[in-house]
Amino acid sequence: MTTITEAATSKFVRIQEGDLDLQLHYNDVGQGAETVVMLHGSGPGASGWANFNRNIEPFVNAGYRVILMDCPGWSKSDPIVNTGSRSDLNARALKGLLDAIGLDKVHIVGNSMGAHSTVAFALANPARVGKLILMGGGTGGPSQFVPMPTEGIKLIGALYRDPTIENLKRMMNVFVYDTSHLTDELFQARLDNMLARRDHLENFVKSSTANPKQFPDLGHRLGEISAQTLVIWGRDDRFVPMDVGLRLIWGIPNAQLHVFNQCGHWAQWEHADTFNRLVLDFLTH
Numbered sequence: 001m002t003t004i005t006e007a008a009t010s011k012f013v014r015i016q017e018g019d020l021d022l023q024l025h026y027n028d029v030g031q032g033a034e035t036v037v038m039l040h041g042s043g044p045g046a047s048g049w050a051n052f053n054r055n056i057e058p059f060v061n062a063g064y065r066v067i068l069m070d071c072p073g074w075s076k077s078d079p080i081v082n083t084g085s086r087s088d089l090n091a092r093a094l095k096g097l098l099d100a101i102g103l104d105k106v107h108i109v110g111n112s113m114g115a116h117s118t119v120a121f122a123l124a125n126p127a128r129v130g131k132l133i134l135m136g137g138g139t140g141g142p143s144q145f146v147p148m149p150t151e152g153i154k155l156i157g158a159l160y161r162d163p164t165i166e167n168l169k170r171m172m173n174v175f176v177y178d179t180s181h182l183t184d185e186l187f188q189a190r191l192d193n194m195l196a197r198r199d200h201l202e203n204f205v206k207s208s209t210a211n212p213k214q215f216p217d218l219g220h221r222l223g224e225i226s227a228q229t230l231v232i233w234g235r236d237d238r239f240v241p242m243d244v245g246l247r248l249i250w251g252i253p254n255a256q257l258h259v260f261n262q263c264g265h266w267a268q269w270e271h272a273d274t275f276n277r278l279v280l281d282f283l284t285h
């Protein structure tokens with residue numbers, strides 16, 4: 001079997017969706033009849049490939065086509081300053097991508113910002129979603145238990161403003177439960193990703209200054225989502241607290257919640273094998 005690489009699956013597309021006219025980067029992997037879109041989180045240096053590198057191959061081997069969209073303002077996608085809802089912006093970008101590459105209906109796995117954007121996409125395009133997997137996100141809005149912004153979100157802000165290896169380590173040490181898995185190689189790769197696009201870092205700071213609520217509270221609209229939804233959370237998530245997951249299963253009628261213990265904000269990476277089995281089983285049944 002040939003090894004799947006980022007370079008071999010890397011693609012660009014120009015999208016025009018309303019007033020949104022930009023070039024997006026995505027990875028297109030596998031050839032299944034059903035497609036799973038994976039949407040990354042909002043950390044500096046994040047990308048579809050960086051967030052989901054432990055998940056792509058198992059999904060492709062299970063027979064799915066996997067699309068990893070780099071959101072506007074991340075990785076190799078075009079830069080943008082966003083002053084409105086970033087969840088809606090990403091949802092519009094995804095619609096533009098799906099239209100451009102001729103995909104009608106997809107399952108979506110969203111991580112943090114990617115989960116907020118998945119909910120926004122499902123609300124705007126209900127006929128285009130199969131099943132939804134929301135991980136460490138799904139709506140902005142308050143936690144009942146944890147002061148907000150959380151310590152993790154504050155550390156992301158500090159890293160965007162001052163992108164040093166020290167600030168990256170501070171953020172990543174809060175990001176995962178078991179920091180012994182964070183290697184020098186991983187830190188370096190993430191730092192390289194961040195510094196390769198200083199325009200993205202500066203634009204994120206400009207956007208957050210203009211509108212600190214980039215991810216609005218969609219709680220009042222969750223009841224409109226009819227798609228079967230699997231919500232996944234880390235008990236030890238210090239970025240988006242676990243009770244946000246409880247709000248999601250309270251609001252979305254066909255939702256269930258799986259909580260990993262000993263898990264921070266990166267369930268798909270920290271518990272990759274179980275995560276992959278859980279999601280593949282959910283997609284099949």
Ligand SMILES: O=C(O)/C=C/C(=O)/C=C/C=C(\O)C(=O)O
Pocket residue numbers: 040041042043044046051111112113114137140153215239240
């Ligand atoms: O502010 C929020 O609600 C969302 C925060 C995130 O999306 C953070 C995500 C971080 C990553 O996934 C990353 O890889 O850095």
